[in-house]
Amino acid sequence: MSDGRGTGSSQRWEPVIGLEIHVQLKTRTKLFCRCEAGWGAEPNRRTCPVCLAHPGTLPVLNGRAIEWTIKLGLALGCRVAERAIFHRKHYFYPDLPKGYQISQYDEPLCVEGRVSVPGPAGDLEIGIVRAHLEEDAAKTVHVGGAGGRIGGAEHSLVDFNRGGTPLVEIVTRPDLHSAEDARRFLQLLRQTVIELGVSDAEMELGTLRVDANVSVRRAGEAALRTRTEIKNMNSFAFVGQGIQAEAERQIGIWESGGEVVQQTFDFHAGSRTLTASRSKEEADDYRYLPEPDLVPVEPSRELVERLRAELPELPGARIRRLEGAVGLEAAAGLVTGGRDRLFERVVAAGIEPRAVGNVLMNQFAGTGVDPEAVDAAELARVIEARDRIPRSAFVEALAASGDPGFSAGPYLADAAVSDAAELEPIVERVLAANEAQVAAFRAGKQGLLGFFVGQVMRETAGKANAKVVSELVRSRLER
Numbered sequence: 001m002s003d004g005r006g007t008g009s010s011q012r013w014e015p016v017i018g019l020e021i022h023v024q025l026k027t028r029t030k031l032f033c034r035c036e037a038g039w040g041a042e043p044n045r046r047t048c049p050v051c052l053a054h055p056g057t058l059p060v061l062n063g064r065a066i067e068w069t070i071k072l073g074l075a076l077g078c079r080v081a082e083r084a085i086f087h088r089k090h091y092f093y094p095d096l097p098k099g100y101q102i103s104q105y106d107e108p109l110c111v112e113g114r115v116s117v118p119g120p121a122g123d124l125e126i127g128i129v130r131a132h133l134e135e136d137a138a139k140t141v142h143v144g145g146a147g148g149r150i151g152g153a154e155h156s157l158v159d160f161n162r163g164g165t166p167l168v169e170i171v172t173r174p175d176l177h178s179a180e181d182a183r184r185f186l187q188l189l190r191q192t193v194i195e196l197g198v199s200d201a202e203m204e205l206g207t208l209r210v211d212a213n214v215s216v217r218r219a220g221e222a223a224l225r226t227r228t229e230i231k232n233m234n235s236f237a238f239v240g241q242g243i244q245a246e247a248e249r250q251i252g253i254w255e256s257g258g259e260v261v262q263q264t265f266d267f268h269a270g271s272r273t274l275t276a277s278r279s280k281e282e283a284d285d286y287r288y289l290p291e292p293d294l295v296p297v298e299p300s301r302e303l304v305e306r307l308r309a310e311l312p313e314l315p316g317a318r319i320r321r322l323e324g325a326v327g328l329e330a331a332a333g334l335v336t337g338g339r340d341r342l343f344e345r346v347v348a349a350g351i352e353p354r355a356v357g358n359v360l361m362n363q364f365a366g367t368g369v370d371p372e373a374v375d376a377a378e379l380a381r382v383i384e385a386r387d388r389i390p391r392s393a394f395v396e397a398l399a400a401s402g403d404p405g406f407s408a409g410p411y412l413a414d415a416a417v418s419d420a421a422e423l424e425p426i427v428e429r430v431l432a433a434n435e436a437q438v439a440a441f442r443a444g445k446q447g448l449l450g451f452f453v454g455q456v457m458r459e460t461a462g463k464a465n466a467k468v469v470s471e472l473v474r475s476r477l478e479r
């Protein structure tokens with residue numbers, strides 16, 4: 001990064017990114033009525049006069065949603081307000097039957113938080129402006145026309161099942177400076193939410209939604225330039241691509257002497273492009289008014305302290321704890337993949353940490369086995385024997401390791417072929433069949449060793465000991 005004293009366009013540009021994250025709480029019922037929340041019902045079955053906004057109905061606040069919001073706020077290092085109130089946020093849309101959304105405005109439940117995200121150059125400190133509670137709108141489906149969007153659609157359908165489900169909106173300070181920072185932060189946040197048990201936080205299902213506010217500035221510049229907002233990025237990869245694309249677009253505009261205009265963009269995953277959707281509303285446009293049908297929320301000290309005491313050890317702290325044993329990236333991968341507790345149990349059974357980390361991050365991760373279902377002592381036996389048993393037996397054992405009553409025994413009995421006398425003729429056959437590769441190897445292409453080993457493994461249906469094969473091939477070719 002430049003020290004800021006450079007001149008003109010030689011100075012580097014720095015993205016400035018703030019995120020708005022919506023987390024759908026998995027409470028049993030909706031925020032202001034007793035309709036069931038959650039997925040899977042036929043459209044418009046989970047509705048009642050309250051969430052359909054019939055005249056004369058009144059909202060009744062879901063106490064669990066309040067507790068979960070406080071818990072999440074505490075996990076994000078927030079201060080819990082002694083008094084929070086709900087506001088009506090007015091706008092018109094077919095999925096909003098009241099004509100306003102009940103949200104929180106200038107007195108939100110949780111404020112002024114801070115999250116430490118372990119990164120390669122120390123912790124990223126991300127400020128949290130607020131975490132507030134609001135109701136979700138219903139879901140609109142645009143049929144026909146251009147890619148599910150309202151413009152050009154033949155007609156639109158509204159499913160009110162989602163209307164009124166509780167959302168926590170988390171707003172960060174613009175403390176992120178790359179798509180990579182944003183990914184690290186979001187993965188940590190997602191894992192935190194999952195471990196608190198307050199949401200499934202599935203981006204693909206929309207139970208975790210991320211909007212990004214992006215601006216750019218020259219390194220060393222203190223002031224913020226005009227920002228834009230990107231929506232509709234429904235995976236971590238798309239968040240990164242969207243931020244990257246928008247930062248590059250803005251740099252291009254500033255460098256060609258233009259002016260970035262404040263507006264909102266939709267991200268299109270297929271083409272990785274952004275299209276302007278609307279100019280961004282200001283708070284004034286929403287005509288925020290205090291919600292007269294709900295009393296202020298005043299969480300007692302006792303409640304807040306009880307919820308604080310219930311917080312588990314948080315993912316960020318666990319990444320730092322494991323980092324020394326396996327390195328930052330593996331530690332972050334184990335924790336955000338929900339496999340670090342299994343890692344610790346297997347290591348406690350006496351297996352070398354890096355080997356355990358490697359297997360859990362690679363071969364085990366590919367099996368889809370629930371880490372919580374695994375008997376760590378049995379898995380430890382499998383990992384310990386990984387060089388002695390055939391590759392195929394190893395992979396099968398990992399895939400079965402979550403089965404009730406799983407035992408490593410039968411897989412360990414399946415010994416790999418390590419006998420040189422048995423393997424040598426196969427090695428000879430493979431070398432004879434691949435003369436060009438043999439010549440290339442002898443000319444210095446050492447990387448081909450893996451190719452020969454792979455061929456021998458195929459000939460033996462994965463039963464050969466790869467280490468022995470590798471030594472045989474090498475000694476044969478280096479003669």
Ligand SMILES: [Zn+2]
Binds near residue numbers: 035051
């Ligand atoms: Zn309802």
